[in-house]
Amino acid sequence: MAENADVVPGVTPGLKGIAGDWSSDQVAFRGAPWGKAMMWIFLLSDTFIFSIFLISYMTARMSTTMEWPNASEVFGLTVFGTDVPLLLIAIMTFVLISSSGTMAMAVKFGYEKNRKVCFRLLVLTAILGATFVGMQAFEWSKLIFDEGIRPWGNPYGAPQFGSVFFMVTGFHGTHVSIGVIFLIITAVKVKRGRFDREDPGFMTGRPGRYEIVETLGLYWHFVDLVWVFIFALFYLW
Amino acid sequence: MAAEGQQHPIGIYLWVWGALFVVSGLSYYVDWAGFQGALRWSLILFFMFVKAGAIVWVFMHMKWERLALFWAIMLPTTFIAVFIFIMALEGDYTEVVRLNFFSDWQNFFSVEKHH
Numbered sequence: 001m002a003e004n005a006d007v008v009p010g011v012t013p014g015l016k017g018i019a020g021d022w023s024s025d026q027v028a029f030r031g032a033p034w035g036k037a038m039m040w041i042f043l044l045s046d047t048f049i050f051s052i053f054l055i056s057y058m059t060a061r062m063s064t065t066m067e068w069p070n071a072s073e074v075f076g077l078t079v080f081g082t083d084v085p086l087l088l089i090a091i092m093t094f095v096l097i098s099s100s101g102t103m104a105m106a107v108k109f110g111y112e113k114n115r116k117v118c119f120r121l122l123v124l125t126a127i128l129g130a131t132f133v134g135m136q137a138f139e140w141s142k143l144i145f146d147e148g149i150r151p152w153g154n155p156y157g158a159p160q161f162g163s164v165f166f167m168v169t170g171f172h173g174t175h176v177s178i179g180v181i182f183l184i185i186t187a188v189k190v191k192r193g194r195f196d197r198e199d200p201g202f203m204t205g206r207p208g209r210y211e212i213v214e215t216l217g218l219y220w221h222f223v224d225l226v227w228v229f230i231f232a233l234f235y236l237w
Numbered sequence: 238m239a240a241e242g243q244q245h246p247i248g249i250y251l252w253v254w255g256a257l258f259v260v261s262g263l264s265y266y267v268d269w270a271g272f273q274g275a276l277r278w279s280l281i282l283f284f285m286f287v288k289a290g291a292i293v294w295v296f297m298h299m300k301w302e303r304l305a306l307f308w309a310i311m312l313p314t315t316f317i318a319v320f321i322f323i324m325a326l327e328g329d330y331t332e333v334v335r336l337n338f339f340s341d342w343q344n345f346f347s348v349e350k351h352h
Contacts, residue, residue: 013304014304015304017303017304017305018304018305018308021303021304021305022305028305028309029303029305029306029309030303030305031302031303032302032303032306033242037306040306040309040310041309041310043310044310044313044314047314047317048313048317051317051320055317055320055321055324056324058321058324058325058328059324059325059327059328059331060328061328062325062328062329062331062332063327063328063329063331063332063335064332064335065332065335065336065339072268085268085269086265086268090261090265093261093265094258094261097254097257097258097261098254100254100257100292100296101250101251101253101254101257101296103296104250104253104254104295104296105247105250107243108244108245108247108250111242111243111244112244210242211242214242214243214298217296217297218297221292221293221296221297222297224292224296225289225292225293225297228285228288228289228292229285229289231261231264231285232264232281232282232284232285233281233285235268236264236265236267236268236277236281237278237281
């Protein structure tokens with residue numbers, strides 16, 4: 001973090017910097033646009049929501065006296081007669097990581113005012129996100145119609161498995177879907193040059209800037225971040 | 238500064254992207270190879286935290302933010318560990334209670350006799 005010292009000229013780094021920023025009686029989050037700071041605060045609250053879901057999953061799995069279904073088999077796919085464990089989930093993971101990579105680059109090209117590349121990367125991110133949601137819909141329908149998994153029971157073991165699965169992946173999928181909608185909205189704004197002209201937004205009089213792409217990027221990376229935890233704790237554990 | 242935003246060379250994003258692919262592949266390999274027990278859990282958690290760290294540190298630009306923002310987000314997040322610990326105790330206790338009282342009624346009455 002040492003390199004932060006020169007981010008804002010004349011401001012102290014380290015612990016003294018924290019004290020200085022918070023006691024300055026002006027702006028606590030120096031150097032961060034207010035929209036970005038508020039997105040971080042929102043993501044903190046979202047972190048707690050997903051934590052509560054995953055902790056309740058831990059509690060359910062620890063306290064059930066029945067055997068927990070083997071996710072590796074439940075989510076396995078048969079490809080050309082061979083059983084491949086967790087195949088769909090692995091593909092979904094790589095798709096979402098790739099969308100995070102394209103998003104990070106969209107932010108960079110946005111700040112460079114490279115409208116064309118920024119727009120294309122945002123569209124690519126939205127397509128990858130929609131692909132993820134599509135594969136999740138496939139997974140849900142497979143589990144509901146073929147495997148008979150319900151929120152109150154399933155043929156493989158502990159009934160809590162279904163309720164945890166639908167709640168956690170459903171909430172995450174909702175986040176991805178909302179993200180795709182905002183990616184499309186932002187991509188259109190970039191293409192129309194609204195951030196170059198600093199047009200005000202739909203519900204605000206504040207001028208539009210390319211920092212909006214970074215703020216949206218924070219949300220999108222967070223969605224990827226949550227998937228890292230779901231992938232490890234629910235699918236692999 | 239606020240007007241310029243976070244600008245970094247594209248190489249670091251591509252590098253982290255590749256690293257995330259590799260680490261995801263490794264964590265998938267844990268399942269593929271069928272590792273069990275402590276080895277499985279420690280590898281899963283290790284790869285999970287490596288990936289989460291890379292995303293927050295570089296993709297979400299936490300590496301370049303001021304400490305005032307960094308700790309405002311990270312300090313409350315660490316409190317989650319306390320919650321995990323409390324609920325692990327609770328989950329363990331609930332399982333013991335269920336094993337004692339729900340699994341068979343012989344056991345229930347034998348436990349009652351001790352009082």
